[in-house]
Every structure is written in C-alpha cells, then in structure tokens.
Amino acid sequence: MDENSLEFDMVGIDAAIANAFRRILLAEVPTMAVEKVLVYNNTSIVQDEILAHRLGLIPIHADPRLFEYRNQGDEEGTEIDTLQFRLQVRCTRNPHAAKDSSDPNELYVNHKVYTRHMTWVPLGNQADLFPEGTIRPVHDDILIAQLRPGQEVDLLMHCVKGIGKDHAKFSPVATASYRLLPDITLLEPVEGDAAEELSRCFSPGVIEVQEIQGKKVARVANPRLDTFSREVFRNEKLKKVVRLARVRNHYIFSVESTGVLPPDVLVSEAIKVLMGKCRRFLDELDAVQMD
Amino acid sequence: MDTQKDVQLPKQQPMIYICGECHTENEVKSRDPIRYIECGYRTMHKKRTKRLFVFDA
Numbered sequence A: 001m002d003e004n005s006l007e008f009d010m011v012g013i014d015a016a017i018a019n020a021f022r023r024i025l026l027a028e029v030p031t032m033a034v035e036k037v038l039v040y041n042n043t044s045i046v047q048d049e050i051l052a053h054r055l056g057l058i059p060i061h062a063d064p065r066l067f068e069y070r071n072q073g074d075e076e077g078t079e080i081d082t083l084q085f086r087l088q089v090r091c092t093r094n095p096h097a098a099k100d101s102s103d104p105n106e107l108y109v110n111h112k113v114y115t116r117h118m119t120w121v122p123l124g125n126q127a128d129l130f131p132e133g134t135i136r137p138v139h140d141d142i143l144i145a146q147l148r149p150g151q152e153v154d155l156l157m158h159c160v161k162g163i164g165k166d167h168a169k170f171s172p173v174a175t176a177s178y179r180l181l182p183d184i185t186l187l188e189p190v191e192g193d194a195a196e197e198l199s200r201c202f203s204p205g206v207i208e209v210q211e212i213q214g215k216k217v218a219r220v221a222n223p224r225l226d227t228f229s230r231e232v233f234r235n236e237k238l239k240k241v242v243r244l245a246r247v248r249n250h251y252i253f254s255v256e257s258t259g260v261l262p263p264d265v266l267v268s269e270a271i272k273v274l275m276g277k278c279r280r281f282l283d284e285l286d287a288v289q290m291d
Numbered sequence B: 001m002d003t004q005k006d007v008q009l010p011k012q013q014p015m016i017y018i019c020g021e022c023h024t025e026n027e028v029k030s031r032d033p034i035r036y037i038e039c040g041y042r043t044m045h046k047k048r049t050k051r052l053f054v055f056d057a
Helices: A015-027 A048-056 A193-201 A263-290 B002-012
Strands: A005-011 A031-042 A083-090 A112-114 A118-121 A143-146 A152-162 A173-186 A207-212 A215-220 A242-257 B016-019 B025-027 B044-046 B053-056
Touching (some): A015 A173, A015 A242, A015 A263, A048 A143, A048 A152, A173 A215, A193 A207, A193 A215, A242 A263
Antiparallel strands (some): A005 A242, A031 A152, A083 A118, A173 A242, B016 B044
C-alpha cells in the first residue's frame, strides 16, 4: 500500500458481496466536487460550459464526512453543505521579455491557469473549522485553461457533496477493481529443460525451478503474481501438464484513491454504506411484517 | 429629472470595442469611422457582457 493505492485480499465471501463492495466504492461513497460555476467574466478561448465541465472534474481535498448533502431546491447553500472557491486570472504581456523571443513562458504573464490559482473562500464558520491550506484541490498543477494577453477568467465555484451514481466527478476512486487468485496446478512433474521453459511461460516469480538431486524441477511458487496470459497453452508439450483455474472465493482487491481520502478509509466507508443499506432493508421488512 | 440622468449615464461610459485582428481594446466614439489605427482592421467586436452566468459543472 502506498498513500493513494491499496491492495488487499478478501477470502471466503460470495461473488455478489465482493462485487457490491466494488460497485459501492465506485458509485456510492460520497465526495465534494464543484457543482455550480458562477461566471463573472470569461474571455478565454475555452467556452464557459467546457470550462465549467473541467472544473467539475477537479478532485477537491475536503473530507466529505464533515459535510452534509444539500437540500433539494436550495440554490444558495449554507456553510454546512457548500464550499466556495474563487478563480481569477488575467493574462498580460511581459514587458521585460526579449525582443525576438517566441517562448510563451517568457512573453506572457499568467498565460496558464492551474488549479493552484483557485482560492478557497470560507463561508460562515468554515474558517474556524478548517485550518489554512486544508481545503484546496488535491493537485495544484492541473492545467484548467490557457490564456493570451487581454484574456481573463473570473469565476466563483460552489462545491457540494455527491455520489458517483449522480455524476462520475463524485467518484472517490481512480478505479477500484478485483481479480480472483489464480490456481495453477502441475498435473505431472516437470523436469530439466522443460522446467525452464515452463517458468518462461508464466509471469516472473510464478514458477520456481529448483535443483533437487542434480535435476531441475519446476514448482508453483507464487500463483498470485500471474497475469493469466495463458502463454503455456501455446506450447505443444506443456499445455497438457498445466491446469489453470481460479480460486472461487479469494478476491484480490485493488483500490486507487483520487487523493480525497486514503484508500483504507474509502474501503471502510464503503463497508459502512453497505451496512446502512442492509439496515434500511431490514427495517423495511420489519415494518411490512408488523402490518 | 430621472430621464435626464438616464440619458447622461450611458453617454459617460465610453464604448470600448475590441479590434478583430490584434484583440486590443480601443474606445470608439459615436460618428467615428470604424477602423483600428494600429493595424487598419475594419472589424470591431463588442466586449463580453458583464452579466453573470451560472453553469452546472
């Protein structure tokens, strides 16, 4: 595991449960993202609606558990459900540029609009709740738009809490997926040069060739590393020796976070969402039984 | 008195148009020939409205 991606195993559960976790991670764990863009001035080449679309996809570093969903029909938003950002960049000509320069970095000032130009505008008591610098885009080097002298972008953004089911911008994972543990069995002992050949048919580390009593013998060392290329079935001699299958209830999950929350927190949030759904369903059943 | 004020206000704001070729702003007064001095372009564009637009991201 590193700070944004996590690999873990779930053993002994049914396929439906594993798939439910995957789907919840993708579509039902909430995040904060830009929803409304108030454009005061946009004289850049990028059209208003394209710019708004791009801003919506920027991951916002704010813990969604500290916010609430916005009520339906509430246009203004309160401090408990809205984050406000300001983006104001004006491009000008650089008076100190060399006469014959053609490098835009030298000729123009502020000609690239990055996420680091987004400033957080605290609403209500948000300034007390969130220290300086904690509410910001996850990455500060995402290029939003390019400008030339005289062009300006001046807008206000409102971020709300949402889930991936509503719009993919709210998905907290840069994909979450699972695979089943490979099950590789050698039906007969493989020795000598065939052993070396067998180890080359699989990903490195899957098959280990050991020297036992002067002979080279192949052994399945780490089937987890195999990528299932099925190269061994293209080999006439070896294809009868190997049986390739999957362990039916051993799931290897891989979760990569967009940076909003650490991946282990995302998994525990997904579990909480599933528990909430089960709880709601059980309550519904109890209510029906009582009638 | 109100109509007098209304007539005066727009006159005080100079109309700034943008040259079609080099995109520099220049002020054009009424009855001026439409032509940009620097590059001789005869097409002028109006500036973007100051009105607010709200978009869904």
